[in-house]
Amino acid sequence: MxxxxxxxxxxxxxxxxxxxxxxxxxxxxxxxxxxxxxxxxxxxxxxxxxxxxxxxxxxxxxxxxxxxxxxxxxxxxxxxxxxxxxxxxxxxxxxxxxxxxxxxxxxxxxxxxxxxxxxxxxxxxxxxxxxxxxxxxxxxxxxxxxxxxxxxxFKDDLLPSSVNVPDPVTWTDGAQFEWHRSTDQTDFYKPAELSGIIFGYNVVIYAEDSEEDLSDIKVILTTPEGVDSTGKKYYQRHARIRSTKDSVWVDSVSRGEKKKNVLRLAVLDGKGFDFDNDSLNRYSMTIRGLRPMSVYTIGIAAWDAVGNQSCTECLSEPKNNKRFDTTDSVAPVMPTKLYVIEDTLFPGKARLDSNNRLRIFWNMSVDPFVVDHPIESDTVVVIPDTCKFILCYDTVATYVIEHYDVIAKEWKKFDYVIGDSARYGQKFQLEKDTMMVSTRTVNKNGTAQALFVTDTIRWVSPGDTIILRIRARDKSGYYSAALIDTIYVSPGVLAAELECPEGYVPVSVNDSTKFCMERYEHRNDSGEFVYNVLHSEAVAACEAVSASGFKVSLCKERDWELVCLSGGALSNGVLVEESVNSAKSLFSYCNVGTNDSASAADISKRDYRCTNKTGVKDLPGQYQEWVIGKSEDTVAVAKGSSYKVFSGLDRESLMLCTNRSYPYFTRLGYTTDSVYLYREGAKVDTVFKADTSRTLYKVLTKKDFKDSLQFFEVQDASGNTIGEDYAPYSEYKKGGDEWLETLANGLVYVPSEVKVVFLTGSKVAYRGATAFYKSPAISFRCCAYPE
Structure with missing residues (x-):
């Protein structure tokens, strides 16, 4: 030493x-x-x-x-x-x-x-x-x-962390505050240990108006332990936490007339900060019963278990604490008319842009401060010169845009935005027939200017009729009276050249070829989707449709594909916005691979966002669709994907416009030709084609075959032969008619012949079954070609 x-x-x-x-x-x-x-x-x-x-x-x-x-x-x-x-x-x-x-x-x-x-x-x-x-x-x-x-x-003399109160949500007569449990270091020499017990919080609410009485305002406290709306469980009114050298307690405070604009609350805790589950650290306080358009403050101080408190000064002068203002109690004023960009080919109808978007305009809504305001509303909102901004009215917080679903018979909110809420910040002025961006707030003569705001509706089809409801919402959460207007969308250039039958939309695959295609998969006279049909039944159903000036048939594969591609602009036959994940939107909007057959069958559950540029719906999803193959000898082809989950297959590839599916049944592989056996040591190799490079052991011909298959002629309900099928003869004999009905799947199986064969031991995709294949996941749509 x-x-x-x-x-x-x-x-x-x-x-x-x-x-x-x-x-x-x-x-x-x-x-x-x-x-x-x-x-x-x-x-x-x-x-x-x-x-x-x-x-x-x-x-x-x-x-x-x-x-x-x-x-x-x-x-x-x-x-x-x-x-x-x-x-x-x-x-x-x-x-x-x-x-x-x-x-x-x-x-x-x-x-x-x-x-x-x-x-x-x-x-x-x-x-x-x-x-x-x-x-x-x-x-x-x-x-x-x-x-x-x-x-x-020697002891815990360290203050708990200060409470950070984010900006509250406020409305006319109240506000909601949130905060996290404070952390507390109990040992100066262990700075990483921050889970000391928090005894509670002193909360003080202050009204700027000294005449306002806060004594009986409603307080609802949500803690990690539960909810207290009476002040008898997790908090106490007119109370505060105090401490001496050796104890901490909750004490009542006076409620004198001179301090009626101050409310003190003692919020109890008793837990330390939970680092594993943050949700167990959250507090929320809702207060109601405040005055509209008034100024308040709130201060919150944390106390640890030995009496150390944070933020001492934030409670000593309540007027200097965090400020919040309540809002007014008057609903906004809304105009009664929408404006659109008209199509010169179809006057009075709205024109879509190149990506099927519809631009709408309406006169800016305002939020008056008093009920007997002088502001008037019609096609525009008229504000007298005597009514000054901020003194007489304010801007609204946002707008809510909905459309009326005529099938579901209910209003549905558009759950997307082109931008964020700031998109309503840009203002426009109507000059003759054009909306021009405006940089002025008043006209040259000093009168208030009629300013307009805009939004964009996406995934709109040519010829749509859209009933819109727009409401302004102010900072208090009040809604204006609804602006309800009907927009008739231009059917587009193709409609001017080709008038399609009802339920069909005009489409084009090149500059010279124009025809009509069913907007949805085919439906019967009752409006129900037709599915679980044979390819031949789909052909017959379309050919039975009568339309003057048109020849109606099952859509041709190449035509279906080109309409889906929309000139190469779409890979799945669906308009996709840059802000939307392509694969996710197809699964969500088009019901692809969800196993939800009920939504596929119910048109009211179809999503308007599953559409292509010409308004043809649900090409990639809901149901696969029978088409006429590209050549006469092509077996039946299905296009697109469906609600069904195909095990082991790539769903995104199935949804491509260019993909073609051949429905088939799996059958035992067989041959009626010679079978060649080649010995390699002790092993014998079986092949079905001669191999001159090897030493032949034996050739089996038809007389040596031990297997047999029962073949059937497959007929539809009308007795027409639509194909051939087969099964092991032993299974047919053992199962009988009951087994045959299971195999037939609603068709008629007529035994035709028994063939002696050599079973290869493999299973093959029997494409010949496409002629009599049907599935609840396969439908079709018809095309009408001008005669």
Whole structure:
């Protein structure tokens, strides 16, 4: 050990004079950093590792200049050397707790002093913490170094973290606040441990109007433990948390007439911060019964389990706390008419842009402050010159746009936006027949200008009739009267050239070929979708449709594909916005691979967003669709995908316009030709084509075959033969008519012949079954070609 304790030390007069010159009230004193101890730190453990009692040691680096270092003075507490002084006087030196003598022969750079014995008397006096001051004495009469300090912490004297209250949600007569449980460090020497118990929170709500009485406003508190709307479980009204040296409690506060505009609440907690589940740290407070258009503040202070509180000053002056304002109680004013960009080919009808978007405009809504406002509404909102902005009215928060679903017979909100809520910030002015961006708020004659806002409706089909309902919503959550208007969308250029039958839309596959296609998959006279039909039945159903000037047939594969591609602009036959994930939208909007057959069959559940540029719906999903193959000898082809989940198949590939499916049944593979056996050692290899490079073991011909298959003539309900099928003869004989009905799947299986064959041991996709294949996931749509 480099130091020893000196119980008595005689001072030379020059040395006394030196310290007298270092008094606090002496100006101009220079302190040399190389004459002071550095890097002070507290070691709470005992020197003897087996000693578990409370020990306090201070480790420090010796001053850089060690020559003439006579002693290092140490003081405990602040009664002799306070926590701000840089120098000490001779009187203070005489009252030091100890002096550590430096051994000039030592070579150590740092050392540790054990203060456990000296600290004990302060622990007995119930101190929370203690200052330890160090000052280096030199015998060379030179300038001293500054006093250095370290603090010993015995108890929890650390404040919990301050409560951060985000901007609240406010309305006419109330507000909602949210905050997270505070963290609390209970041990100064363990800064990473922040889960100390929070006793609770003092909340103060203040009204700027001193005449407003907050005593009985409604308070609903939601805590991690539950909800309290009465103040009898998780909070107390007219109360606050207090503490003394040894206790923390909730005390009631006066409700005097002079403080009726202040409400104090004590919110109870009792838990520490939960680092594993953040939802268990959240608090929410809703207050109701405030005055409209008034100013308030809120302050929240956290208290830990020993009485330390954060944010003391935020409760002492409530008017300086976080401000929030309630809103007015008057609904916004809304115009009664929509404006659109007209199509010159079809006057009075709205024109779509190249991506099937419909631009709409309406006169800007405003939010008056008083019920008897002078603002009038018609096709535009008229604001008199006497009604000044901010004094008489304000802007609205946003608009809600809905459309009426005539099939479901209900209003449905558009659940998308072109931009964010700021899209209503740009204003327009109507000049003749054109909407121009406006930079003025008043006209040249000084009267209020009729300004318009805009939005864009997406996924609109040519010829649509859209009933829109637009309501303005102010900052209070009040809705205006609804602007309800009907928009008739132009059917487009193709409709001007080709008048299609009802339920069909005009389409084009090139500049010269135009025809009509059913908007949805085929429906019967009752409006029900037709599915689970044979390819031949689909052909017959379309050919039975009568339309003057058109020849109606099942759509041809190439025509279906080109309409789906829309000139190469679409890969799946569906308009896709850049902001929407393509695959996700197809699955969500087009009911692809969901196994939801009910939604496919119910037109009211179809999504308007599953559409192509010409208004043809549901090409990639809902049902697969029979088409006429590209050549006469092509077996029946299905296009698109469906609601059905096809195990092991790529759903996105199935949805491509260019994809073609051949429905089939799996059957046993067989041959009626010769079978060749080749020996390779002890193994015999069976092949179905001669291999001259190998040594032949044996050839099996029809007379050697042991297997037999029963073939059937497959007939439809009318007795027409539509194909051939087969099954193992043994299964047919064993199962009988009941088994045959299962195989037939509603068709008629007439046994035709038994063939002796050689079964190859494999299963094959029997495409001949497409002629009599039907599925609940396959429908069709018809095309009408001009005669």
């Amino acid at each position: 480099m130091f020893k304790f000196l119980t008595k030390w005689l001072f030379l007069p020059a040395l006394i004079a030196l310290f007298a010159s270092c008094a606090d009230d002496e100006e101009g004193t220079e302190f040399l950093f190389n004459r002071e101890v550095m890097e002070l730190s507290v070691i709470r453990g005992c020197a003897d590792e087996n000693d578990t009692s409370a020990c306090y040691r201070v480790r420090f680096s010796l001053p850089i200049k060690k020559d003439d270092l006579a002693c290092i003075r140490v003081w405990l507490d602040t009664t002799v050397v306070d926590d701000t002084s840089k120098a000490v006087s001779s009187k203070q030196i005489d009252n030091s707790t100890m002096c550590l003598e430096y051994d000039e022969n030592g070579s150590r750079l740092a050392d540790t002093v054990d203060l456990t014995k000296e600290v004990k008397e302060f622990l007995d006096k119930d101190y929370d913490s203690l200052q330890v001051a160090f000052f280096c004495e030199y015998s060379d009469n030179g300038d001293p170094g500054a006093v250095q300090r370290v603090f010993l912490h």
